[in-house]
Amino acid sequence: MDLQGYPYVWLIVVVIVLFFAVRMGVGIWASRRVKNAADYIVAGRRLPIYMVGASVMATWFAAETLMGASSTAYQYGFQGVVFDPFGAAACLFISAFFFTRLMRRARYLTLVDFFERRFGKWVTILASIAQLATYFVWTGAQMVAAGTIVNALFPSVPIEVGMILVAIWVVGYTMLGGMLADTLLDFVQMFFTAGGVTLIFLFVLKQVGGWSEMGAITETLYNPRPFTLLPDMQGAAGYLGYFGSMGWMYWIAAWMAIGLGSVPTQDLFQRSMSARNEATAVHGTYLAGILYLFFGIMSPLIGIMMFQLVPTLENPDGVLVKAALDYLPPVLTAIFMAALASALMSTSDSSLLAGASVVTENLMPMLGSKLDDKGKVKWTRIWVAIIGFVAIIIAITASVIYELGVVAWSLLLVGLFVPFAFGMYWKKANQWGGVAAYLGGFLAWALCIIIAYNSGIGGESTLVICAGDTDCAFWDAVYIASLPAFFVSMIMMVVVSLATQKIDKPKPITDIDGNEFDTNPFHNIGIMPLRDALRKMRPEEFDGYKKSE
DSSP states (O other): OOOTTOTTHHHHHHHHHHHHHHHHHHHHHHHTTOOSHHHHHHGGGOBOHHHHHHHHHHHHSOHIIIIIHHHHHHHHGGGGGIIIIIIHHHHHHHHHHHTHHHHHHHTOSSTHHHHHHHTOHHHHHHHHHHHHHHHHHHHHHHHHHHHHHHHHHOTTSOHHHHHHHHHHHHHHHHHHHHHHHHHHHHHHHHHHHHHHHHHHHHHHHHHHTSHHHHHTOOOOSSOSOTTOOSOBTTSSOBBTTBOHHHHHHHHHHHHHHHHTTTTTOHHHHHHHTTBSSHHHHHHHHHHHHHHHHHHHTHHHHHHHHHHHHOTTOSOGGGHHHHHHHHHSOHHHHHHHHHHHHHHHHHHHHHHHHHHHHHIIIIIHHHTTOOOOHHHHHHHHHHHHHHHHHHHHHHHHHOOOHHHHHHHHHHHHHHHTHHHHHHHHHOTTOOHHHHHHHHHHHHHHHHHHHHHHHHTOSSSSOHHHHTTTOHHHHHHHHHHHHHHHHHHHHHHHHHHHHHHTTTTSOOOOOBOTTSOBOOOOGGGTSSOOOHHHHHSOOOGGGSTTHHHHO
8 A cells, every 4th residue: 555645645634533533532422421341341231233234344344455455356356255255244144044143133242152051161261261362363364454544644753653643542431431432433433444445446447448348358467257256266376275075165164254254243242132123133233244245345346357457566465545646635535535544543442442341241250250240341352452452463564454354264164153053053062062063173274274375275285376475385284174174163062062972961042141042043033123223122022021021
């Protein structure tokens, strides 16, 4: 990203400063309305459908969706962004259909609350560790993008310094306002980000000659079929350069990395659990999926069109910003750059709060710390700062945006998705099965990464395909290895659960008060009247509320 020579940098800086000031102001305002842990973590469970949908969409419409997806599509077309936005949108629909309704009915504060009540101590500790590791890496990805923007605006400021400055600001207002501040800011920011990327798309579309000319584009940097999601095994592209079984494994893993890996995540369900009722949680998540797919696809389309317009970019990482600088009027460019900075802050504050909530609500009590509501709010704020610090270390160490973002969810795919899904829909799943699925998935992942990197899994090694580029080979091996690791996790769950039924009796699913409720799958899938999500309902009007609310 290079803004040197752009005459309106000062305007961009002014608008970004205004955005930053508003975010801090909202954080201060929201802090005065935080009275207990529920207020701080799930906004008092008062969010209407439009706030739930906008907040989820804005949280996920992050730096790698905007900057990373356009850059990757410039090189590989739609194949390169199967992970995100396509896999990410699939995740939202899967979550809404299979999981959101039950999670909201149980009135959990964190995702790990489910693991604690369904499995017990050891799975709770392991799930908390996985969530923390994910949010360390995920927040780090946003900080890399933040440092890149600061460095583009002020070339004399190193990227690392930019990361630290933005992190301090984001940590500050998140510590103050919690979920209420996050959702209010997300709602406003969504309009600027979605509107900005739409304007860039329309201006670039005009430059290439309209819809017909865009559809006639026949190549990107490394892919002669830019608009196909399928691997090109009979042509020259394969899937991101891989052919045969390795290519298909990579393609399936790309869909699963975020498509399933992002399902058991605190930041997603934290917003669903903040909804005012089950129907609002379900339809708010569907709404987020529709918005995400609609606006998210524009970023890779911009990347594809920019290759047609400027096929000789030395560094495609800043292709989205280049499109804004070259084709948008200065005022709109300034607003978009501010919205871009705001988008990464929305994702950062959500991941900070999500990770901190898991520590104070699950991990600390499990380790013997008894906290009242005031203590929970205090320690959640402290852990927001701690996670921000660790994320900066990760960001400085591994300065890659898209790769960090995707690998964060691969952590949960191989270790946590199977215990979550089987725990919700298979009554024989028990704690030992959950532990075995978690540890087996991670161990298989580590082993398969080594195999894929050095000798390949049904094909040439990633190191050979990447022509000796160790960074490329490592990231590819990480993604490819997640597929066999996922199946190992499933096998371990089934085999160990069945083998230990007598010594480890499966626990039923209970709500936050320890009450069992109806877990019939047909009563928990996301098929509900939309009208129930659009109006405030009395508890007795909705099945399941009388007991759980």
